[in-house]
Amino acid sequence: MPSDLVIVYHRQPYEEVEVDGKVEYRENKSPNGIVPTLKSLFGNVPTGAWIAWKQAEDPENPGFEKVIQIDDAYGKYTVSRLPLTKEQVSSFYHITSKEAFWPILHNFKERYNYDPVDWPTFQEVNRKFAEAAAAEANPGAVVWIHDYNLWLVAGYLRALRPDLRIAFFHHTPFPSADMFNVLPWRKEIMQSLLACDVVGFHIPRYAENFVGAAQSLLDVEVTGRRDVPESLMTDGGALSDRRVPHSLRYRDRDITVATSPVGVNVQYIEDLAQSEETAARVAAIREELGDCRLILSVGRTDYTKGGIEQLQAYERLLKARPDLRGKVRLMHVSVMANANMTAYQEVQAGLESLAGHINGLYGSFEWQPLAFISNPVPFKELIAYYQVADVAWITPLADGMNLVCEEYVSARSDGDGCLVLSEFAGAAVVLSDAVLTNPFSHRSMDAAIQRALAMDEETRRHRMASLRAATHRHSVEAWAAEQMRSFDGFGSVLSMTGTE
Known part of the structure; x- marks a missing residue:
């Protein structure tokens, strides 16, 4: 059945579990995050569809279910699954997206790898997504x-269905023109994005970069700018802007440029934080730590996340402050997203080597300065560690947003704790009352972690109150509503979802 709202996302909106030889589609283990929020928009829409890919040994196999119907807590909707071969997935996602696009998006030009890219395969996969969306969409959807x-x-999609209203949201940073234009396919990419009615970004800087890149390549006119709201402005911050473009004109079409930072499901995290189960786990962790103060870092194993730089800073801290030995402990969680990629293997090896070096140099039988964890920590358990951690140390070299820091703040229902945050994470624009630091500077990193450890309770609580207010103001639900409101013509959908 054709749909009024079609969401196109590479991930399937559920987890597939095989039970007694039969596949069951279960809701994601954690209702926190983007996928549940997007699914919630289907709740009161007459018809909704989700387009995703699924790896298949034989895409032509008549037994492959390309379209399935889902009826869960979020409503009834269709999922169109595009069967991709292992080779297509590797080319489209692991090579083109991760080896060519990812480093450019995060300003790591030296890691850009053009040679293995099979551009026709990337085009083919994107065309499949467009064809599936065109087939699922009602007129004017x-x-x-x-x-x-x-x-x-x-x-x-615009060529196939000019009647549709098309929006795009960019979940990563968008680089400046001189970086984006390293991509040989820059013009084709930009022309596609300008076929949208709305292009959305987390923060004004990414929107400004997008417009700059567009104007460097095509005859694009900025038809409107507006002041950045105070809630998205840091005084002198690395990613701070004062004004932002919000409307463009290209080929007789008007395009809205929307900025709205994605957040977390604050209420869900707060409920977990206040549960009896979490309280019991918090007590057990504190007993295990004894008199040690906990510094917590959570992220993926990726060169953009600054894990090596952070462990080096921790080693400098222990060297400069002998009084902290035996008194602090760093729990560094770094989970590999894709163990098959050489770049991530190198980062993982470097982290493991440095962690072993620090523990060997400063550890004793009674005290290990560093707990290095490569396996995912269950979210409910992570909430307990957030509540115990005296300091959350989140210092990526570049990050579209970074929601770990917002999870930490949301979990601190006790109103205490200190957040040290890289000013190159998009979240720094929202969480300006964190202790902001420059992860490229030894002096800045060293000063920030020492300041956090020395901060008095009154100051911590004052800052945490402001941080918690910001996470509520920029929750994931607020993000979805703002993005939809920015789209001219979404009103009919919004009136049915209750987000207006």
């Missing part, structure tokens, strides 16, 4: 495309 690995979908 809304199609919401997500993230950089689907950059070309909008262009193909």
Whole structure:
């Protein structure tokens, strides 16, 4: 059945579990995050559809279910699954998206790898997404495309279905023109994005970079700018801007440029934080720590996350402050997203080597300065560690937003704790009362962690109150509502979802 709202996202909106030889589609283990929020928009829409890919040994196998019907807590909707071979997934996602696009998006030009890219395969996969969306959409329907690995979908979709209202949200940073234009396919990508009615970004800087890149390549006119709200402005911050473009004109079409930082499901995290189960786990962790203060760092194993730089800073801290030995402990969680990629293997090896070096140099039988964890920590358990951690140390070299820091703040229902945050994470624009630091500077990193450890309770609580207010103001629900409101013509959908 054709749909009024079509969401195009590479991930399937559920977990597949095989029970007694039969596949069951279960809701994601954690209702926190983007996927549940997007699914919630289906709740009161007459018809909704989700487009995703699924790896298949034989895409032509007549037994492969390309379209399935889901009826869960979020409503009834269709999922169109595009069967991709292992080779297509590797080319489209692991090579083109991760080896060519990812480093450019995060300003790591030296890691850009053009040679293995099979551009025709990337085009083919994006065209499949566009064709599936075109087949699922009602006349005049809304199609919401997500993230950089689907950059070309909008262009193909506009050609197939000019009647549709197309929006795109960019979940990563968007680089400046001189960086973006390293990509040989820059013009094709930009023309596709400009086929949208709305292009959305987390923060004004990314929107400004997008417009700059567009004007460097095409005849694009900025038809409107507005002041950045105070809630998205840091005084002299690395990613701070005063004004932001919000409307463009290209080929007789008007395009809205929307900025709205994604957040977390604050209420869900607060409920977990206040549960009896979490309280019991918190007590057990504190007993295990004894007199040690806990510094917590959580992220993926990725060169953009600054894990090596952070462990080096921790080693400098222990060297400069002998009084802290035996008194602090760093829990560094770094989970590999893709163990098959050489770049991530190198980062993982470097982290493991440095962690062993620090423990060997400063550890004793009674005290290990560093707990290095490579396996995912269950979210409910992570909430307990957030509540115990005296300091959350989140210092990526570049990050579109970074929601770990917002999870930490949301979990601190006790109103205490200190957040040290890289000023190159998009979240720094929202969480300006964190202790902001420059992860490229030894002096800045060293000063920030020492300041956090020395901060008095009154100051911690004052800052945490402001941080908690910001996470509530910029929750994931607020993000979805703001993005939809920015789209001219979404009103009919919004009136049914209750987000207006």
